[in-house]
Amino acid sequence: MAYFPFFIDLDQKPGLVVGGGPVAARKIRTLLPYGPRLTVCAPSVLPELEALPGLAVRKEPFSPDLLEGAFFVIAATDDRELNRRIAGLCRARNLPVNVADPGTESTFLFPSVVQRGPMTIGISTGGTSPTAAHVLKEQIEGLLPGNLEEILLWMDGMREELKGSPLPQPKRSACLSRLFAAALQAGGPLSREEIQPLLSLETEELP
Ligand SMILES: C[C@@]1(CC(=O)O)C2=NC(=C\c3[nH]c(c(CCC(=O)O)c3CC(=O)O)Cc3[nH]c(c(CC(=O)O)c3CCC(=O)O)/C=C3\N/C(=C\2)[C@@H](CCC(=O)O)[C@]3(C)CC(=O)O)/[C@H]1CCC(=O)O
Ligand SMILES: NC(=O)c1ccc[n+]([C@@H]2O[C@H](COP(=O)([O-])OP(=O)(O)OC[C@H]3O[C@@H](n4cnc5c(N)ncnc54)[C@H](O)[C@@H]3O)[C@@H](O)[C@H]2O)c1
Incomplete structure (x- = not known):
């Protein structure tokens, strides 16, 4: 189990x-x-x-x-x-x-633990193979950008900002997904100029 x-x-x-x-x-x-x-x-x-x-x-x-x-x-x-x-x-x-x-x-x-600031991944094999947990941890670490903590703190700020917007929840969620994907691709938090077009994709459809 x-x-x-x-x-x-x-x-x-x-x-x-x-x-x-x-x-x-x-x-x-x-x-x-x-x-x-x-x-x-x-x-x-x-x-x-x-x-x-x-x-x-x-x-x-x-x-x-x-x-x-x-x-x-x-x-x-x-x-x-x-x-x-x-x-x-x-x-x-x-x-x-x-x-x-x-x-x-x-x-x-x-568990075997991967930590980046507020984010934690815990890996357990249910006790079947601690070695496998360790190897998987190394593979996961290789997938994460070095500055993930910085991106997460920026996402926290963006989330707060969007809570104050008139966007309904599903659109806020789509917006946050798009911002996170773009920040991962850019390798860090986005500038105001980079954020704006991603936000307007959602807001332009508002009544
Ligand atoms: C994840 C990690 C966390 C940590 O402990 O920090 C951890 N073991 C780690 C490494 C490791 N442990 C062992 C080896 C040698 C190779 C091998 O034997 O496989 C290696 C590999 C190495 O050293 O590289 C030997 C071993 N381990 C246990 C036993 C007893 C048994 O078999 O039940 C024996 C035999 C002892 C003996 O017979 O003498 C038991 C447990 N070890 C667990 C955790 C729990 C289940 C985790 C899960 O669900 O996967 C559990 C059940 C209980 C517990 O300790 O909490 C850490 C990797 C940290 C990292 O790198 O991130
Ligand atoms: N879970 C795992 O990942 C894993 C991995 C390898 C080994 N083990 C098991 O973990 C155990 C510990 O491994 P280790 O390499 O750290 O052992 P170790 O022999 O290096 O250390 C044992 C420690 O237990 C202490 N100790 C002994 N009697 C004590 C008592 N009465 N009160 C308080 N402390 C006492 C000793 O002073 C020492 O600090 C081993 O028995 C092994 O079977 C577990």
Whole structure:
């Protein structure tokens, strides 16, 4: 069964990562741009993690009191039995938990992520092939223009502008599609002169 990609606001949300090896480090690096308040707990933590700003490091073995107040938990130790126990404790508390081992203990899967400013693409193969998720991510990254973030912020402005126009919704939507396609082709936001003819295609048909 495929997994559904809810997109969750993690800004300032407390997250606990148990384990401080390469797998935990990869997940932490993916998460940090989304603004969570992360704590990593492990007796031994990679030096690259200790140097990360915005990450609280507790060099100690896992204890259940660390789950207090957590919004989500990642169990990525090399002790499968411990990971399974953490998953059980989280499930009992209705706390979303991701486990880096084979099996069905996770209540959410960790996707391969493509991020460009406000846009995120999450890829999951439902756990069948993390390698495939990684390769697909690289292919998708190759399809996206480098300045997609700039184009998206410009689209946000155009959307606001069109909300104030007399165009009915379907025409606004057609207009926005045309503007986005043109910006992708031009390789960046359009100038006022370039925008005008695309807008008038819709407005000239107004009564
Ligand atoms: C996407 C990504 C996100 C991340 O973790 O950052 C991710 N794994 C990545 C890479 C990767 N992982 C592994 C390899 C080695 C090759 C291989 O074995 O295939 C590679 C490839 C590499 O390293 O290039 C080994 C592996 N992974 C899992 C197991 C256990 C098992 O089989 O269930 C084992 C065997 C462990 C062992 O037996 O020792 C399990 C999971 N890995 C997931 C996510 C979840 C499902 C995602 C989905 O639905 O597709 C899930 C279920 C749970 C979870 O961890 O959330 C990240 C790519 C990031 C990126 O590049 O963008
Ligand atoms: N999901 C994936 O993508 C993926 C990929 C490869 C491996 N794995 C699995 O993930 C696990 C972790 O991989 P790794 O390479 O980061 O392992 P690692 O051995 O490098 O690191 C293990 C970490 O767990 C910590 N740990 C051990 N006991 C602990 C305890 N009681 N409390 C808190 N922390 C404790 C260690 O201090 C260390 O920081 C492996 O067991 C492997 O099976 C998952």
